[in-house]
Amino acid sequence: MSPRITILLAGGITGALAVLLVKYGNPPNMGYCIACFLRDIAGSLGLHRAAAVQYLRPEIPGLVLGAFAASIFTREFKALGGSAALTRFVLGFFVMLGLLVFLGCPLRMILRMAGGDLNALVGLLGLVAGVVLGIVFLRRGFSLGRAFVQTKANGYIFLGIMVVFLIFLLVRPSFIFFSAEGPGSLRAPLAFALGAGIIVGFLAQRSRLCLVGGIRDFILFRDFYLLYGFLAILAVALAGNLILGNFKAGFAGQPIAHNDGLWNFLGMAMGGFGSVLLGGCPLRQLVSASEGNTDSAVTVLGFLLGAAFAHNFGLAASPKGVPAGGQVAVVLGLVVVSLIAFFSCRTGVSKQEVIAGEGDRGSN
Numbered sequence: 401m402s403p404r405i406t407i408l409l410a411g412g413i414t415g416a417l418a419v420l421l422v423k424y425g426n427p428p429n430m431g432y433c434i435a436c437f438l439r440d441i442a443g444s445l446g447l448h449r450a451a452a453v454q455y456l457r458p459e460i461p462g463l464v465l466g467a468f469a470a471s472i473f474t475r476e477f478k479a480l481g482g483s484a485a486l487t488r489f490v491l492g493f494f495v496m497l498g499l500l501v502f503l504g505c506p507l508r509m510i511l512r513m514a515g516g517d518l519n520a521l522v523g524l525l526g527l528v529a530g531v532v533l534g535i536v537f538l539r540r541g542f543s544l545g546r547a548f549v550q551t552k553a554n555g556y557i558f559l560g561i562m563v564v565f566l567i568f569l570l571v572r573p574s575f576i577f578f579s580a581e582g583p584g585s586l587r588a589p590l591a592f593a594l595g596a597g598i599i600v601g602f603l604a605q606r607s608r609l610c611l612v613g614g615i616r617d618f619i620l621f622r623d624f625y626l627l628y629g630f631l632a633i634l635a636v637a638l639a640g641n642l643i644l645g646n647f648k649a650g651f652a653g654q655p656i657a658h659n660d661g662l663w664n665f666l667g668m669a670m671g672g673f674g675s676v677l678l679g680g681c682p683l684r685q686l687v688s689a690s691e692g693n694t695d696s697a698v699t700v701l702g703f704l705l706g707a708a709f710a711h712n713f714g715l716a717a718s719p720k721g722v723p724a725g726g727q728v729a730v731v732l733g734l735v736v737v738s739l740i741a742f743f744s745c746r747t748g749v750s751k752q753e754v755i756a757g758e759g760d761r762g763s764n
Contacts, residue, residue, distance in 0.1 A: 411632025419640030452582025462597020479555030481694030492702025498670030555692025587637025
């Protein structure tokens with residue numbers, strides 16, 4: 401099967417599953433959102449106490465299991481790490497803050513567009529701006545250094561954490577929280593959500609699905625490969641929403657979204673900027689961690705802490721808008737990420753070396 405067909409199938413199936421997840425219980429325009437689901441998991445673990453967004457979403461452990469299975473099947477699993485892990489943690493933290501001001505990751509941005517949410521188009525412009533800003537630093541020699549081979553046991557730790565999450569979901573111990581109302585209470589049946597996650601993880605690993613990487617590769621190399629996947633997600637999810645009557649075009653009244661254009665733009669710009677420096681969007685980071693990359697696993701922990709911080713300190717947006725604290729966090733985050741990018745530049749690094757991550761498969 402050609403790579404183009406592979407990524408078109410991956411995108412199309414992901415789009416179809418996202419629509420079905422909403423049909424069977426997930427929040428509207430949120431069939432699959434890495435940022436939102438990690439936020440819900442953080443709440444379920446008690447890392448934040450926003451009662452409306454607490455659920456140990458099975459789609460995330462499912463994605464990890466699917467990507468892990470694909471990497472074992474293709475013999476691509478390899479324990480790697482040691483590439484500026486703390487810097488990646490901080491970048492992951494600020495990426496999550498930006499995404500929770502926008503209210504969604506790049507994948508949910510596409511799904512919101514497929515549902516008619518025109519605010520997501522503003523987010524797309526912000527994402528492109530953030531990627532362009534990141535490319536400026538890539539061209540200046542930005543690099544987080546080389547990842548090194550580690551013992552195989554290190555590569556299995558992240559998988560083990562996700563298996564524990566699944567056990568918690570099944571057993572429901574008293575220290576795990578579940579929303580009784582709000583987005584966290586809207587959930588597809590566990591078996592279906594877990595199965596959808598496994599399928600998306602498997603396909604994302606095989607196709608290297610990543611919207612941030614797609615925009616980056618198009619600008620740098622005029623390479624459309626990764627963008628085909630997200631165009632397929634958009635087309636199939638749009639068709640599904642039209643068939644099911646879930647399409648509603650406009651800015652106002654969109655589900656779990658706000659129409660503050662400036663902060664939709666800036667929130668997603670920060671998400672795109674940080675993701676370029678990390679080598680991929682949150683979806684790609686989860687897949688890379690599933691392949692044994694411990695630096696990507698640390699990045700995911702940064703996402704979780706960012707989500708907890710955003711809700712504990714009232715920084716995350718809501719359908720009512722973006723709080724003042726969230727606006728300050730985005731501006732501060734853009735400054736911090738810019739400083740990290742500036743001081744991580746070095747001479748003598750080719751674009752291909754930076755994109756490849758010098759052996760770090762957290763990149764595309």
